[in-house]
Amino acid sequence: MRQRTFLFFMLLILASGLVAQEGVEPDTLQVMDYQNPREYVIADVTVSGIEFIQKEVLVSLSGLKVGKKVTLPGDAVTDVLKKFWAQGLFSDARISATQIRNDSVWLDIYLTEQPRMSRLEIKGIGKSETQDVMEKINLRNGQQVTADIMDNTSRIIREHFIEKGFLNAEVFINLQEDTLRVNMVQMVIDVEKNARVKIDEIYFNGNQAFKPTVLRRKMKDTKKVNINIFKASKLVAETFKEDKKKLVEFYNENGYRDAKVLSDSVSISPKKPNLLDLYINLEEGNRYYFGDVKWIGNTKYPSELLDAVLGIEKGDVFDQKVLDDRLFIDEDAVNGVYLDNGYLFFQLTPVEVSVEDDTIDFEMRIYEGEIAIINNVIIKGNNRTNEHVVRRELRTLPGDKFSKQELIRTVRELANLGHFDPEQIEPNPIPNQSDGSVDIEYKLVERATDQLEVSGGYGAGMLVGTIGIRFSNFAIGRLFDPKAWKPVPSGNGQTFSIRAQTNGRVYQSYNFSFVEPWFGGKKPNSFSLSGYYSKMNRNPYAFYYGGNKDNIKDEYYSVTGVSVGLGRRLSWPDDFFTLYNAFSFQKYKVKDYPGLFLVSNGYFNNFSFTTTIGRNSQTQIIYPRGGSNISLSLQITPPYSLFHPDRDYVNIAPEDKYKWVEYHRWMFKADWYHALVGDLVLMARLHYGYLGHYNDDIGPSPFEGFDLGGDGLSGYNLYGRETIAQRGYPNRSLTPRDPNGNKSGNVYTKYTLELRYPVSLNPSATIFVLSFLEAGNAWYSLEEFNPFRTKRAAGVGVRAFLPMFGLLGIDWGWGFDPYPGSTGISGSQFHFTIGQQF
Numbered sequence: 001m002r003q004r005t006f007l008f009f010m011l012l013i014l015a016s017g018l019v020a021q022e023g024v025e026p027d028t029l030q031v032m033d034y035q036n037p038r039e040y041v042i043a044d045v046t047v048s049g050i051e052f053i054q055k056e057v058l059v060s061l062s063g064l065k066v067g068k069k070v071t072l073p074g075d076a077v078t079d080v081l082k083k084f085w086a087q088g089l090f091s092d093a094r095i096s097a098t099q100i101r102n103d104s105v106w107l108d109i110y111l112t113e114q115p116r117m118s119r120l121e122i123k124g125i126g127k128s129e130t131q132d133v134m135e136k137i138n139l140r141n142g143q144q145v146t147a148d149i150m151d152n153t154s155r156i157i158r159e160h161f162i163e164k165g166f167l168n169a170e171v172f173i174n175l176q177e178d179t180l181r182v183n184m185v186q187m188v189i190d191v192e193k194n195a196r197v198k199i200d201e202i203y204f205n206g207n208q209a210f211k212p213t214v215l216r217r218k219m220k221d222t223k224k225v226n227i228n229i230f231k232a233s234k235l236v237a238e239t240f241k242e243d244k245k246k247l248v249e250f251y252n253e254n255g256y257r258d259a260k261v262l263s264d265s266v267s268i269s270p271k272k273p274n275l276l277d278l279y280i281n282l283e284e285g286n287r288y289y290f291g292d293v294k295w296i297g298n299t300k301y302p303s304e305l306l307d308a309v310l311g312i313e314k315g316d317v318f319d320q321k322v323l324d325d326r327l328f329i330d331e332d333a334v335n336g337v338y339l340d341n342g343y344l345f346f347q348l349t350p351v352e353v354s355v356e357d358d359t360i361d362f363e364m365r366i367y368e369g370e371i372a373i374i375n376n377v378i379i380k381g382n383n384r385t386n387e388h389v390v391r392r393e394l395r396t397l398p399g400d401k402f403s404k405q406e407l408i409r410t411v412r413e414l415a416n417l418g419h420f421d422p423e424q425i426e427p428n429p430i431p432n433q434s435d436g437s438v439d440i441e442y443k444l445v446e447r448a449t450d451q452l453e454v455s456g457g458y459g460a461g462m463l464v465g466t467i468g469i470r471f472s473n474f475a476i477g478r479l480f481d482p483k484a485w486k487p488v489p490s491g492n493g494q495t496f497s498i499r500a501q502t503n504g505r506v507y508q509s510y511n512f513s514f515v516e517p518w519f520g521g522k523k524p525n526s527f528s529l530s531g532y533y534s535k536m537n538r539n540p541y542a543f544y545y546g547g548n549k550d551n552i553k554d555e556y557y558s559v560t561g562v563s564v565g566l567g568r569r570l571s572w573p574d575d576f577f578t579l580y581n582a583f584s585f586q587k588y589k590v591k592d593y594p595g596l597f598l599v600s601n602g603y604f605n606n607f608s609f610t611t612t613i614g615r616n617s618q619t620q621i622i623y624p625r626g627g628s629n630i631s632l633s634l635q636i637t638p639p640y641s642l643f644h645p646d647r648d649y650v651n652i653a654p655e656d657k658y659k660w661v662e663y664h665r666w667m668f669k670a671d672w673y674h675a676l677v678g679d680l681v682l683m684a685r686l687h688y689g690y691l692g693h694y695n696d697d698i699g700p701s702p703f704e705g706f707d708l709g710g711d712g713l714s715g716y717n718l719y720g721r722e723t724i725a726q727r728g729y730p731n732r733s734l735t736p737r738d739p740n741g742n743k744s745g746n747v748y749t750k751y752t753l754e755l756r757y758p759v760s761l762n763p764s765a766t767i768f769v770l771s772f773l774e775a776g777n778a779w780y781s782l783e784e785f786n787p788f789r790t791k792r793a794a795g796v797g798v799r800a801f802l803p804m805f806g807l808l809g810i811d812w813g814w815g816f817d818p819y820p821g822s823t824g825i826s827g828s829q830f831h832f833t834i835g836q837q838f
Helices: 055-062 075-087 127-137 147-162 212-218 237-253 303-310 320-329 334-339 387-391 404-417 549-554
Strands: 011-013 038-048 069-072 090-101 104-113 116-123 170-177 184-192 199-205 260-268 276-283 289-296 347-356 359-367 373-380 426-432 437-443 451-459 462-474 494-502 507-516 525-537 556-569 577-591 602-616 626-636 664-677 680-692 706-708 722-724 747-762 765-779 791-802 806-815 827-834
Touching: 038 055, 038 090, 055 075, 055 104, 069 075, 075 090, 075 104, 116 127, 127 147, 147 170, 147 184, 199 212, 212 237, 237 260, 237 276, 237 320, 289 303, 289 347, 303 320, 303 334, 320 334, 320 347, 334 404, 373 387, 387 404, 404 426, 404 437, 680 722, 706 747, 706 765, 765 806, 791 827
Parallel strands: 038 104, 116 184, 199 276, 289 359, 373 437, 706 722
Antiparallel strands: 038 069, 090 104, 170 184, 260 276, 347 359, 426 437, 451 462, 462 494, 494 507, 507 525, 525 556, 556 577, 577 602, 602 626, 626 664, 664 680, 680 747, 747 765, 765 791, 791 806, 806 827
């Protein structure tokens, strides 16, 4: 008799089997009758066999829910198994009915996880290469090892070495069972780089306009074997693709706008079987020229003006990049004519209206729109700096018409504050064409600007320690606000610094300074105040002066000084100009201290007035890419000797002759910056200084003058003396001597060319490398001055700006000329710089 009821245990293996409860092997189960499927209600779903994955997640993934109806056998179970196999996480998947009662069924999902990795080993490559590969594949112990993971790992490693020119690199992955841990494997990756694929020769076909040597130079990364150690020969698919684009761009820039690479191929070099020959087939096409340019829709500005701004003449070689730059990109582009005058909604569309033979005629179709008025100016990111400090630098104010030029100028002013990362200042105009207005949002990123100096230096035969601190965003008005000390009052853009130097009993120096850039808060008028005191005892090692070690405290010189100044921004000739005026007073006391000055005893006073006119348009402080910084200053004292024409200054005692020091000192400094390509910057510098006197019988001031040569770090400070760094020569080595044998430079000049390139523009560490050419010299008198008789040097260096320590640098220079007192050329010299530029 045929049974109507079957045994209620069933096996569905893979696509249609149900397996028995956990721990029961499938071959011990009875098979369900597939000819008579039946519908059941799921009473419970369990998961067995897994260790690391949450069971609730797997039940949810299966879609098998308690109370849900399921037909067994049927497609529902098959679909569940397909889901698990698709995950790639399991090496075995089964579903079994552990119990069937009436129309209810109890299901168990049995899964075996893919093995997990207990150890990873890479063979066949060096330690540093292994580290690079490990970072890229990013595999971790305990991670499941699936086929996808192994394929992806192999692909990443091969691509890594292909990028380095090893086109035939092979990767073999071997899984070894971990005998100490269940379901764990050790992954061993064998890498065979094989020989690097190098190019013996690059051949071009179809090139008529340019020689192969010119075309090869335009390919930046695909090079044939040569003596260039900085650019290895290699063939990498991605970089070769980019180099082909560069070839086409080069042709386009020279008028061949239809140029293209038809095909490329490689073959084994017949001369060198271990190298490849690369063949590139080109189609140059015709060379095109600009024809007529017609302006359509311009009512505000005449076509003649727009032609002049465009700067493209009929007959010029066609270059799409030049056209785009002159219309939209350059600072003085055509769109600037409109955008600088409020026409934010201006649109310009260049249209080719005729191409006859080799000439292209254009129509420049313009929609001028209405003038956009600035509505709101939004400042974001100034977490430390008070908003009024930012807003007082804005050139884009509510109610003004929009100006692209003023937007760029505002970015420059904010960058030169020094409180924000200049690389991350983002001006964002938000136009509202419905009412003809625009909101401007400035996104800022604060950076640390306070600096701590703790250093030691060696100079004049002694070791000098320095400690100082500089707050560049100080708020003196909040000194008595307890809540403002975090750790010091800040946010108002003021600068306060204090510094001390000493080596113990020989040398001591203390100074402070304070600068308020907006004195009174309404106009950019600066106020500065500084004070200083220094004292130098006779150096105990300098016995050649005839000093007595027991009398060291009685042989010294000291300087006490104070200076107060006011500066203001000018509006003529333009608002890059500034004028700064300052009054200074210094009191010198010299006691039995010969050799350093023209005098060895006495009290001396120096009251002077300094005026400086300057123009600073450099784009930012730390790494400017454009602009200039030019200044002319004059420091003068009253001509005291003119008030006493009958006094015999030739025979008068030095302590009386120089009791009130008199002089006039002129300084000219000019720095120019120009971006050559990208961030590669050329800096040119010209400095000139002259110390004059009113009375020939008195001569030059004994306390002023110029010390030239070296890194400018003497180890101690001589107030009044201008220390001028010149690389390639020892410190002070280029300072001439006066008729009495004392070093005294009264005229100097210096020329510098630097080529700079940034390694990092990160605000936490701005680093750039440089190479330089430098020449300069100093003379005792103006009659000896010859701007072409200089001491020359060349070298390389590196600069690092760290917010806590300021600008640090090291340079190596080679001096090509001898210096006074030397027997040969200066030769190799190393120089260090802290907190200042050369």
